[in-house]
Amino acid sequence: MKNNKEIDIQNIDTLINQLQSKDTQFKKAVRILQIFFFALIFLYTILYVFNPDDEMDFNQRIGGVCYVLAFTLLAFHFRNKYSKFKNVNYSVSVKELINEAEKRYRFWKGNQFSSFLAIILLDVGTCLILIQYFSDKWSILQIIIGVQVFNIISASIGFIIGYIKWKKEIRPFWISLKTMLKEFEE
Amino acid sequence: MSKKEEIFRTIIRENKDKISGICRYYSSNEDDHNDMYQEVLINIWKSLENFRGDAQLSTWVYRVSVNTALGFAKKEIRRKKIFIRQDDERLRDLLDYDEGQIQEKEIMLQSLENKINLLSVVDKIIITLVLESVSHKEIASVIGITEPNVRVKIHRIKNELKEMLKNLTL
Numbered sequence: 001m002k003n004n005k006e007i008d009i010q011n012i013d014t015l016i017n018q019l020q021s022k023d024t025q026f027k028k029a030v031r032i033l034q035i036f037f038f039a040l041i042f043l044y045t046i047l048y049v050f051n052p053d054d055e056m057d058f059n060q061r062i063g064g065v066c067y068v069l070a071f072t073l074l075a076f077h078f079r080n081k082y083s084k085f086k087n088v089n090y091s092v093s094v095k096e097l098i099n100e101a102e103k104r105y106r107f108w109k110g111n112q113f114s115s116f117l118a119i120i121l122l123d124v125g126t127c128l129i130l131i132q133y134f135s136d137k138w139s140i141l142q143i144i145i146g147v148q149v150f151n152i153i154s155a156s157i158g159f160i161i162g163y164i165k166w167k168k169e170i171r172p173f174w175i176s177l178k179t180m181l182k183e184f185e186e
Numbered sequence: 187m188s189k190k191e192e193i194f195r196t197i198i199r200e201n202k203d204k205i206s207g208i209c210r211y212y213s214s215n216e217d218d219h220n221d222m223y224q225e226v227l228i229n230i231w232k233s234l235e236n237f238r239g240d241a242q243l244s245t246w247v248y249r250v251s252v253n254t255a256l257g258f259a260k261k262e263i264r265r266k267k268i269f270i271r272q273d274d275e276r277l278r279d280l281l282d283y284d285e286g287q288i289q290e291k292e293i294m295l296q297s298l299e300n301k302i303n304l305l306s307v308v309d310k311i312i313i314t315l316v317l318e319s320v321s322h323k324e325i326a327s328v329i330g331i332t333e334p335n336v337r338v339k340i341h342r343i344k345n346e347l348k349e350m351l352k353n354l355t356l
Binding site: 089 | 230237
């Protein structure tokens with residue numbers, strides 16, 4: 001086996017350049033994500049909150065506020081999630097690293113309150129916005145039920161696909177991590 | 187040169203042998219070794235901001251190296267194989283065997299390697315660190331268990347391996 005003095009120190013300048021460029025790429029990716037959500041927040045604030053259109057009623061404006069709040073929550077949720085996966089700290093003890101990984105790869109994570117709240121806000125916002133458009137054809141109750149049926153079906157499909165994907169791709173690894181954590185205690 | 191780059195260069199210069207030593211146990215060939223070594227450097231770079239000096243620099247480097255080596259094959263993490271070097275002096279010290287007692291050194295090493303690979307991941311990490319002459323205190327800090335626990339585990343692993351060696355001696 002060749003000595004690493006020869007292999008890597010020679011290439012260390014190239015590596016440092018690559019690392020610095022990765023740092024920049026990461027910062028850029030986070031920035032793009034933030035810009036995307038802030039653009040949506042800006043758009044919906046203009047469209048539904050500050051729109052001077054007289055035909056826009058109070059319900060629609062409140063619906064728009066719900067969308068803006070939901071996008072704000074999602075922006076923070078994705079930013080946190082992204083940076084957690086990108087910034088795994090390899091300098092902690094092996095046990096701590098495995099413990100953190102076990103939490104990250106769980107199907108059901110305890111800290112998903114913000115995404116649930118965002119979904120509820122989107123649901124309420126959709127109901128409030130659609131009431132004005134369809135109130136001449138359907139009653140308010142029918143519109144609310146219709147939106148709920150659509151959202152529940154979409155969420156269920158998403159949940160099932162997510163679970164199947166997790167079970168197939170992540171679960172075996174997650175089980176390994178749990179077993180390893182037990183081995184630390186033996 | 188930025189401060190980060192300067193610290194990074196110093197860490198690599200002072201710890202290249204330690205990093206290389208750990209990578210050697212977790213790679214079967216030169217290409218794997220080089221890829222892993224590079225991956226460790228990347229993770230040292232990424233983790234630099236988390237170095238607060240509460241652990242020795244060498245312990246910190248061992249942590250990053252072992253964690254990287256383990257994470258290298260995510261799904262196969264528990265089946266992660268380690269590879270024993272033929273010329274490992276420490277192995278002889280660890281198991282107190284006399285070269286003359288062994289009929290076929292290569293067969294012995296192969297059996298030993300197989301046996302080590304049947305151990306739990308934690309035990310495998312301990313073996314690699316013991317073979318790298320890392321102190322019990324540092325091993326405890328790298329793995330995240332207590333020093334007495336490390337000693338108990340080393341004692342148990344040694345006994346298991348010695349037992350196996352008995353069957354191979356003359």
